[in-house]
Every structure is written in C-alpha cells, then in structure tokens.
Amino acid sequence: MEEEEEESRGSIGNDMEAEAPGIVIAGGGICGLATALALHRKGIASLVLEKSKTLRAEGAVIGVHANGWHVLEQLGVAAELRETAHAPITAFHDVRRQGNKITRDDQYPVRTEFRCLNRKDLIEALAKDLPAGAIRFGCQIAAVHEDPSSHGALLTMVDGTTIKAKALIGCEGTCSVVAKYLGLPPVRAIPRPVLRGFTRYPHGHPFEDEFLRLSVGEIFIGRFTLNENLVHFSVTMPDPPTELTRDPKKARGLALEDLQRLQCPAEIIDLVRESDPASLNVVTKLLYRPPWEVAFGGFQKGTVTIAGDAMHAMGPFIGQGGSAGLEDAVVLARALARAVGAGGEEMVGKAIAEYIRERRLRLARLSLESFVVGLVARSPSPVTTLACAAVSMLLGTRSHEHAKYDCGRL
Numbered sequence: 001m002e003e004e005e006e007e008s009r010g011s012i013g014n015d016m017e018a019e020a021p022g023i024v025i026a027g028g029g030i031c032g033l034a035t036a037l038a039l040h041r042k043g044i045a046s047l048v049l050e051k052s053k054t055l056r057a058e059g060a061v062i063g064v065h066a067n068g069w070h071v072l073e074q075l076g077v078a079a080e081l082r083e084t085a086h087a088p089i090t091a092f093h094d095v096r097r098q099g100n101k102i103t104r105d106d107q108y109p110v111r112t113e114f115r116c117l118n119r120k121d122l123i124e125a126l127a128k129d130l131p132a133g134a135i136r137f138g139c140q141i142a143a144v145h146e147d148p149s150s151h152g153a154l155l156t157m158v159d160g161t162t163i164k165a166k167a168l169i170g171c172e173g174t175c176s177v178v179a180k181y182l183g184l185p186p187v188r189a190i191p192r193p194v195l196r197g198f199t200r201y202p203h204g205h206p207f208e209d210e211f212l213r214l215s216v217g218e219i220f221i222g223r224f225t226l227n228e229n230l231v232h233f234s235v236t237m238p239d240p241p242t243e244l245t246r247d248p249k250k251a252r253g254l255a256l257e258d259l260q261r262l263q264c265p266a267e268i269i270d271l272v273r274e275s276d277p278a279s280l281n282v283v284t285k286l287l288y289r290p291p292w293e294v295a296f297g298g299f300q301k302g303t304v305t306i307a308g309d310a311m312h313a314m315g316p317f318i319g320q321g322g323s324a325g326l327e328d329a330v331v332l333a334r335a336l337a338r339a340v341g342a343g344g345e346e347m348v349g350k351a352i353a354e355y356i357r358e359r360r361l362r363l364a365r366l367s368l369e370s371f372v373v374g375l376v377a378r379s380p381s382p383v384t385t386l387a388c389a390a391v392s393m394l395l396g397t398r399s400h401e402h403a404k405y406d407c408g409r410l
Ligand SMILES: Cc1cc2nc3c(=O)[nH]c(=O)nc-3n(C[C@H](O)[C@H](O)[C@H](O)COP(=O)(O)OP(=O)(O)OC[C@H]3O[C@@H](n4cnc5c(N)ncnc54)[C@H](O)[C@@H]3O)c2cc1C
Pocket: 026, 027, 028, 029, 030, 031, 032, 049, 050, 051, 052, 056, 061, 062, 063, 064, 139, 140, 141, 142, 171, 172, 173, 174, 175, 176, 177, 194, 283, 286, 287, 307, 308, 309, 310, 314, 315, 316, 319, 320, 321, 322, 323, 324, 325
C-alpha cells in the first residue's frame, strides 16, 4: 500500500521526452530532499528523480551535529525531529587498547547540540512538505549530456526515456552520474566492512551516556547510548569484504571472532552478540572523495552542479557527511533564489558559481579533517599518526570546531 502511494506521488510526466518544470535534482536522499525542500520554501519548483521505488533510509541512525540542526531549523523541520531524536550526546570517549593494555583514554564533553536521528524520520520529515509530484520514484538516471538547445542538461533514464533540465543538481551520492558528467573521478574506497546494529537492554544498559570510540588493534568500535534501554554500535572490521561479510548475521559472527581474538572488553562482545538480528546492516566499503579533489574539482558545467556525497563523500570518520549535505542545500537554494529574484535563467549559472565559491573552503576543510581522522584510524605508522594529529589539532577536531559552523539563513 505504502509503495503504491509513494509511486503515485511521483507519477507526473512519464512521457518519452519531457521538459522538467524547473530545476531537476538527481537523487532523493538526505541532500536531494533537503535541496528540494529549501527551494520549495523559497517558492521555487523542482523535480527530484529517485531510482528507488520508495523513500530510502538505509542505516538506522545518523548523528546530526549543531551545524546540521541549524539547517533543519531553516528548513522548518527541527522541532518535529527533536521530538523523535534520541537524547543529546554530551560526551566523547576515545579509547585505544593493545590487548589488555590501554594506550589512550580521553574523555571530553560535547558542547554543542549533537543528537542521533532515525534516518527514516529525517528522510520523511524532509519529504513530507514537498508538493505532490515533486519526487518521481523508480527513476534511475543512466547518463547526462549537454542539452544543445540550452546551457542545461539532457538526462537519459535506464528505461530509455529522456528529460530536459534547465538546471540539474546531482545529489545521487557516491555513484553520481552527474559527477561523472562534470568530469570528476570516481570516489575512492576503503575496503573495510562496517557492521551496524542495535542492542536492547530491557533492564537498562550498563554504559555511560557517551559516544565511545574504541580502537583495538585493527578493529574499531563505535558505541552510542540512545536511551537507557537502547544502544547503537558499529564495528569496522580489519579485513576486506567477502561473501560472508555481506550477510549481516554472518558478519556479526566474524566480528565476534575478531573481538574475542583481540581481547575486547566483555561488555563490547556482549553488546554485539546480543544485538537484534533484524537491526543489523553492513556497509561493505567506506567511500570518500579526497580533500584535494574537493578543494580543486570542477563542480560546474553551465547550469549543472552537484551537492552532498556526490560532491564530497567523506565516510563516517567525523560524522559530518549528512550535515554537510544539508548545509549545501541551504546555500544552493539561497543562491538560486537570488538568481530567480534577479530575473532570469542566465543568472542560474552565476548562482551556481556563487554556491560553489561559498562552499569550497568549508567542504575542503571538512574533507581534510575526515580524511586525516580516517588515516590515523588505519595507519600503523607513528609518523603518519603524528602528522595527522598535528593537522587535527590545527583544525580543532577534538573540540568539534566543524560543528560550530553556521551556513546562514535560508
Ligand atoms: C557507516 C557510515 C556512517 C555514517 N554516519 C554518519 C553520521 O553519523 N552523521 C553524518 O552526518 N553522516 C554520516 N555518514 C555519511 C552520510 O550517510 C552521507 O553523507 C549522507 O547519507 C549523504 O547523503 P546524500 O543525499 O548526499 O547521498 P545518499 O544518501 O547516498 O542519497 C543518494 C540518493 O540518490 C539515489 N540515486 C543514486 N543513484 C541514482 C541515479 N542514477 N538516479 C536516480 N537516483 C539515484 C539513491 O537511491 C539515494 O536515494 C555515514 C556514512 C557511513 C558510510
């Protein structure tokens, strides 16, 4: 039933070649929907093309920092999301162990708003205020070409139909067809599976209310308490993915073997062992665009650009990928609204250039920070670790300077 409703919601204009009403957004994930909503709040129509048949919300929770909450405020959905969000996370705890020996134990407060949201709630909140027909589901873009009759783009779907777009924003994540059209190289992959899941403690969990990041040898565990009975965890496994790690229950078996071999604390082993099997999911590799590509990449051709992971995939290392995509949405919609207000399509290209100029430094810095944190996590070399620690210190990673950023009003 739900699927039928979702499909009919996006059933406008299924003809062989169609001209989109305004701006076309490729991909209806966090960034695509936030961009459509930001444009809608500014009175600008857009059409989201989403390859899935329904709204997608993979991965159970997402950590949203203060900069992301600022955007949700601007989009008018923060209040309702705070009601379903989990309690604020008030402390980080970084621990490094080698066997039974603890080589680092660093606990520090989080001074800005940082809460976990159910991804489903976030996606639904962003989609629900869009006008009927603003999202077209089951619509996978196969290729993008320049539209010879305008500065826009000609989109070819996998079923062979085409759509002309006066302006195109690629928000289709790490496998972006639009990024390819712009000439960007594919994102890079770190081939390490991440198992994620929830564990329920009917009589209350034994943990501090904090975000624990525990590194034991080559394995990384993230754990945050969502409420007194529910705990979310992630385990980044040491070896490249295999058929076994693609299956969440088998991946849990392998993760448990690694945790035992590396003498992880019993409470962590229990956390993973007792997890709800239905909540388990595996990301087989971590994808990122290197910071130098974010700093220097060509993100515009005429009235075509990109946003979100398509532009700056950064993996989970500083938990900023989603919030950075939300920021993109506000900055882009604000620039486009100014262009439309100034009266003309020819201004759209200029607005996109302005958006890229405004975002470039912020995103290069976030990408660098995430890259460096990810490198420390997987490099055994003391020289690399030292160099990365110096960069992290300069960027203020420990005090979450990145979360204090305010991208301004919509
Ligand atoms: C393990 C892990 C943990 C993370 N934790 C956090 C966190 O705590 N906080 C945080 O802020 N970020 C986190 N991130 C990053 C965050 O998940 C991403 O940055 C965010 O989801 C990107 O959103 P997006 O809309 O740009 O792309 P996506 O979420 O990938 O959405 C892209 C959409 O485009 C659609 N699509 C793809 N190709 C096409 C096509 N050809 N045609 C049409 N549609 C298409 C897809 O179906 C999808 O709906 C994490 C990432 C990982 C891997």
